[in-house]
Amino acid sequence: MTGYLYQCELALLELARHSWHDADIEVRMELLDDIEFLDPQETTPRELLQSKHREAAGPLSETGKDFWRSIASWIDALKVLSGTPGTSTPLLRLVSTQIAPESTFLHQLRSGADRDISKALVRMEEVAKDEDGPDTTAKDRALYLKLTPAQRHQLVSAITVNDGAPVMSDLDSKLAKELGITPSDHAQAALDEIKGWWYGMAVRLLERKNPQRMLPSVSAQQLMCRRDEVTDRYAGKNLPITETLRNLTQAEIAGYTDRLVVTQMRWVGLPDSEVAMHLRDYHHARAQRSEWLRTFKITPERLEEYEGELHYEWETTFRRRTRRVRDEMDEEDRQAIGQDILDDTMDRVADTPPRPGSATAPWVAKGSIHGLSDQADTAGPDRALGWHPDYDRLCRRRNETQEQ
Structure with a gap:
């Protein structure tokens, strides 16, 4: 042995x-x-x-x-x-x-x-x-x-x-x-x-x-x-930020129109200006994570652990906010709760670093959790998330519509 x-x-x-x-x-x-x-x-x-x-x-x-x-x-x-x-x-x-x-x-x-x-x-x-x-x-x-x-x-x-x-x-x-x-x-x-x-x-x-x-x-x-x-992590060193945060062009925003990440925000009634703001974080976080992987600054295993940590923060917020949801509640009130879930989640994850013991730009975590929302219709229960209290039902209906 x-x-x-x-x-x-x-x-x-x-x-x-x-x-x-x-x-x-x-x-x-x-x-x-x-x-x-x-x-x-x-x-x-x-x-x-x-x-x-x-x-x-x-x-x-x-x-x-x-x-x-x-x-x-x-x-x-x-x-x-x-x-x-x-x-x-x-x-x-x-x-x-x-x-x-x-x-x-x-x-x-x-x-x-x-x-x-x-x-x-x-x-x-x-x-x-x-x-x-x-x-x-x-x-x-x-x-x-x-x-x-x-x-x-x-x-x-x-x-x-x-x-x-x-x-x-x-x-x-x-x-x-x-x-x-x-x-x-x-x-x-x-x-x-x-x-x-x-x-x-x-x-x-x-x-x-x-x-x-x-x-x-x-x-x-x-x-x-x-x-x-x-x-x-023991030395407290930070991952390098190579992306320059900037507002997306209209053409770049249009490229995300049919993506679930945008649909999730539409389900809670976010205006175009806020959708563009969140897409900016999502866009740059994807690029930064890809760069870290390409240059061997982080491993896929660690990114998977990181996504689990982000999902935990969302789940804590989601459970608390949806306690007051009732069957008779109208759609406007449900959307308001969804917006609260989105806002609270972003506040909770902003300081969650991809590598424990380090610090990074808040948009990395915010954009990364939007990445999870973009996969809510295909991810397992430990990764799927959304903002609307009924996001899982809405995802299933969206998939059925697309199949038809």
Whole structure:
């Protein structure tokens, strides 16, 4: 079990390391190898990584299954990749918590001045042919010997042994360093939040049955965005406002005429001037949120949490204001209550930041909750909202009319 958890956290650590020099790189797990790194512009992985965790310190064995099962896995992966046009051999990394002794080919496959492919090839062939070798790796060694000399050279040239990797209990300190989390009173809490997010991503990376849940990869940009969300919250940093608030043109307003966001305001009898004012917030909030997502200033997961917080503020107002609604109440009075719901909601959400601990322009929250009103006919009960006391009935009638 520790080995599986180690693989998951090692993928996070390696992604953080890669992010310093390549923000576009992506990671995935359990497809061609334990961990894979790929460039979104390329058709084949850049790197295949085997993760080997052993709590007990000791030497990495030339005849052991950690190495030879990795060899078998890489041979299978390269066969799959050979069918892809323009394929180049990826880097093949064996990351082990054990140490490669100096007298072994494992030591000769480490990066650095002592690396010697020729000597490693000779010694690997001797080990692979040894009839007294362990039965547990016999099939894997035989698979290696079936390769042509050229294929063996290609395979071994791509291998790098990274021995002496940190054990599970030492990963947190390494991860904090790679994420740039400096020692502070909140360092562990920040690290725990990032790891919690990552385990959720890992579950989706490993999903194979439900396409709705499946996640093909996670990029270094996504990780850095989540890191910034968490660390900035403890530091109180604000999201940048890049939109310049301005009144919309008549043409821009006309573009929203048939949208539910406008219809909802019409149902409570708002005049054109107020509709234009609210549309201004809605228009710019949409653009600002899109910019934050595009530039990895915020994650979709955090925006979903934010919408939940806005919905809570609306629901509190809606329940209070609709307590006095009676069946015999006329439409004019219902519209007046709807206007109160709208006004009170805007006051409540104005200071709700997209990222806890920060501050932002009030129109971001106001426009975002209008975005929820624009989806009231399709959203679930935890996201649907409106201003008119009977907005849900009016939404259903509107949908029926459109279908007809």
